[in-house]
Amino acid sequence: MLRPVDEAIAALLERVPGVPEIETVSLQDALGRTLAETLQAPFAVPAWDNSAMDGYALRAADLPAEGGCLPLAGRIAAGDAADTCLPAGCVVRIFTGAPLPPGADSVVAQEDCQLQGEQVCLPPVQAGQHVRRRAEEVDAGAPLLAPGQRLRAQEIGLLASFGIARVQVYRRLRVAVLSSGNELREPGESLAPGQIYNTNRITLASLLRGWGLQVLEYPNIPDDPAQTRAALSRAASEADVLLSSGGVSVGEEDHLKQAIEALGQLHLWRLAIQPGKPLAFGEVAGKPWLGLPGNPAAALITALVVGRPFLLRCQGVERVLPTPLRLPAGFAWSKANVRRQYLRARFVVAEEGQASVQLHPRQGSAMLSSACWADGLAVLECQRTLQPGDWVDYLPFSELLG
Known part of the structure; x- marks a missing residue:
């Protein structure tokens, strides 16, 4: 039975252990x-009535309805006090942000006025024009x-x-990022036959830092039961949450699952999400642990969609769910799926001004290059097909990465 994505996120949020210290x-x-x-x-704020423009402050009732000329009686700049009442039938030169003198209720922009000697000629004015009122904002x-x-x-x-x-x-949430597997090497090292670079650790650590969390990175764990238990125990003693990818399948060399069960609790969920389906959650020595899929694109997308709300709520953030945009699809999708699909996509505006969501042609769960091309994710609900122009939910990366 596949677990709906929203249900899984809600279940994770119910398991948030509490917020860090203040x-x-x-x-x-x-x-x-x-x-x-x-x-x-x-x-x-503002703390006093002030001018929104460079111009001239006056009492609107002193100016004839058709406009006219009034004598200039002073000058007030930003930072000046305005203790002297505006003389009846006069104007004062005033600058943006400067306080209105007592008695003034309006400002005329300087480009709409003409200075003639000691007189200022002004157009018709409405009371309150170009005035920022006290407490207008807060x-x-x-x-x-x-x-x-x-x-x-x-x-x-x-x-x-x-x-x-x-x-x-x-306090910043401390998240331990763990990797396991004899085949993994770090960027900069040489690869022997059968070895690959540790993509997910770098990707997940970068996501966490973008979310404002403190990352604790540990050396790669060899495929050894005792070393796996020791690494998890150490991470649980130093971090608030543990995060890993892969290593919880049924393979004989996947020791992470057995180590989690020995040190705490393990729950394996099969989510109705593509890419990514296996998600593991549990605890190690009382600390939450989240296990993401091993394929790089699947790890990235499940971290953004499922991991992010949980980790931000552990950090004390109230609003953790992104708000999708509703945009017209610039593609057709004829094959319905039993899983909700998060497709790497890009928001495009044509020369005619028509906006649409375009898909990258390669959506494999191991392909990070398509995520680099994309600037967001198009969300296709279970069992849904699309024709060009149909509305589709779109999650910009700007909503997910910060």
Whole structure:
């Protein structure tokens, strides 16, 4: 029985052991971290009525409906205080961000005005024009950010605008990346007959770092039961979560499964997903362990689709599921599948302006080159076929890699 992908993700999220400890970091070190506190605005933004333009501030009621000329009574730049009330029937020169003087309620852009001696000639104006009102963006005491929010550049900039220099975040989740197999060699080493490079360890470690997690990389584990148990025990003592790929099939040299069972618990799921079907989950000495398929493209896609929500929730992130785009298919798909398919695809805009999702011609579970060509995944539900122009869900890599 194949387990639906969404059901498997929900089951994993129910098994999240808890969030890491809280630590305080500076804003300079907060990018990609997960907020662990509720933050409120210490003051209103803007803190005062201010000008949205370089121009002239006035009281709209002082200007005739058809426009006219008013005397110039001063100048206010950004950073100046505006303590003096605007004289009746006058204007003041004002710059973007400068506070409006008491009595002023409107600003006219400088390119719409003409300076004639000590007079400024202005077009018709509406009250409130080009004025940023106090608390227009955020009022004092309003919620800013909540726990579980991953801090991007815009959240960090928002906090800086309130003078907040340090924030409480969850400690980075420590994830152990494990590989096993006598056939594996590291990039840069020479290959003997029958050997391959350790693709998945590098790929998975890169994904984890992109998600803001701390990666603990271990030497490759030989195909030996005792060494496999020792490596898993060491990783469980140092990491919060263990992650591996391959090594849980029925082969005589697949010692990982037996080691997991000896040290903790093992659950093998067959997911309704392509590429990738075997997924292993369990625990080693009380630490969660996630075992992904061994083929490189299958490992990549199951990590993005299934592993990412679990690992981010372990990090304390609240929003962990990506939002797909609905786009027209630029391809036909005539063969229905009992598994949900995640096809390497690219978002294309034709010269006529028509957008569509195009597929790479090679979708094999071992092929990473097609993932390099792609900028996302087209999602085909179970038993579905497509004709060009039919709507298809599309997951941009930008939603999955960060």
